Amino acid sequence: xxxxxxxxxxxxxxxxxxxxxxxxxxxxxxxxxxxxxxxxxxxxxxxxxxxxxxxxxxxxxxxxxxxxxxxxxxxxxxxxxxxxxxxxxxxxxxxxxxxxxxxxxxxxxxxxxxxxxxxxxxxxxxxxxxxxxxxxxxxxxxxxxxxxxxxxxxxxxxxxxxxxxxxxxxxxxxxxxxxxxxxxxxxxxxxxxxxxxxxxxxxxxxxxxxxxxxxxxxxxxxxxxxxxxxxxxxxxxxxxxxxxxxxxxxxxxxxxxxxxxxxxxxxxxxxxxxxxxxxxxxxxxxxxxxxxxxxxxxx
Numbered sequence: 001x002x003x004x005x006x007x008x009x010x011x012x013x014x015x016x017x018x019x020x021x022x023x024x025x026x027x028x029x030x031x032x033x034x035x036x037x038x039x040x041x042x043x044x045x046x047x048x049x050x051x052x053x054x055x056x057x058x059x060x061x062x063x064x065x066x067x068x069x070x071x072x073x074x075x076x077x078x079x080x081x082x083x084x085x086x087x088x089x090x091x092x093x094x095x096x097x098x099x100x101x102x103x104x105x106x107x108x109x110x111x112x113x114x115x116x117x118x119x120x121x122x123x124x125x126x127x128x129x130x131x132x133x134x135x136x137x138x139x140x141x142x143x144x145x146x147x148x149x150x151x152x153x154x155x156x157x158x159x160x161x162x163x164x165x166x167x168x169x170x171x172x173x174x175x176x177x178x179x180x181x182x183x184x185x186x187x188x189x190x191x192x193x194x195x196x197x198x199x200x201x202x203x204x205x206x207x208x209x210x211x212x213x214x215x216x217x218x219x220x221x222x223x224x225x226x227x228x229x230x231x232x233x234x235x236x237x238x239x240x241x242x243x244x245x246x247x248x249x250x251x252x253x254x255x256x257x258x259x260x261x262x263x264x265x266x267x268x269x270x271x272x273x274x275x276x277x278x279x280x281x282x283x284x285x286x287x288x289x290x291x292x293x294x295x296x297x298x299x
Contacts, residue, residue: 055154093276174269
């Protein structure tokens with residue numbers, strides 16, 4: 001049965017949320033939708049929510065896998081689950097973008113290469129390196145076993161998906177009136193980017209609060225009175241979640257802007273593939289930042 005709400009100028013929250021989950025993940029959302037531009041534009045408000053759901057699923061599986069298997073085999077299996085959960089959508093964009101940009105051809109030729117459904121050598125190499133990096137990061141997180149801080153691990157997925165929304169509005173479509181990206185043309189009419197950012201901020205604050213509660217309940221011997229302690233490796237535990245909820249969004253913004261600007265300068269804008277590529281890059285970068293913060297606090 002055709003969904004008539006999707007054709008309206010202002011899709012409701014239920015259908016917009018369902019569209020975001022159907023478009024970005026394999027979560028079993030059964031609602032039948034027509035992916036018309038108004039619905040797609042409204043759905044971006046809930047991209048961070050999809051990221052949070054993916055993050056929760058991945059890190060719950062990681063916590064379970066870490067109990068049953070050594071860190072590295074568990075990390076590989078978790079990564080397989082992660083890729084399946086996203087349908088490989090952004091990973092495909094990562095490979096296509098690598099094939100195009102690393103060909104060092106003209107703008108037109110790079111766009112044509114990215115449009116080709118076949119994967120070239122540069123795409124395969126980029127994919128292997130990215131998956132190796134993600135597997136190593138997951139293995140390190142499992143080996144540390146600091147699951148009291150696990151709520152913070154969803155932040156990379158939240159903010160990388162928010163940045164895709166921002167990128168859609170901040171840079172032109174490299175293909176003009178062609179390609180998937182054109183369906184999102186007009187973002188900003190209903191402040192979708194701002195509302196998506198607000199969604200990401202709320203989810204980030206929730207993850208920070210959950211972290212405080214988890215540590216307070218499961219590690220009661222960690223005194224908050226350590227506030228006066230200073231020095232690398234001896235910082236009070238409660239500064240870690242505070243640092244994470246501030247540093248990750250800021251890092252996402254600056255890395256994302258730099259990468260998007262570099263890609264746009266070569267392609268004359270961004271494409272659907274490059275949105276996915278930026279998402280993959282930011283996920284890996286922000287997970288790395290989280291691990292660096294954990295090392296700073298000796299967690």
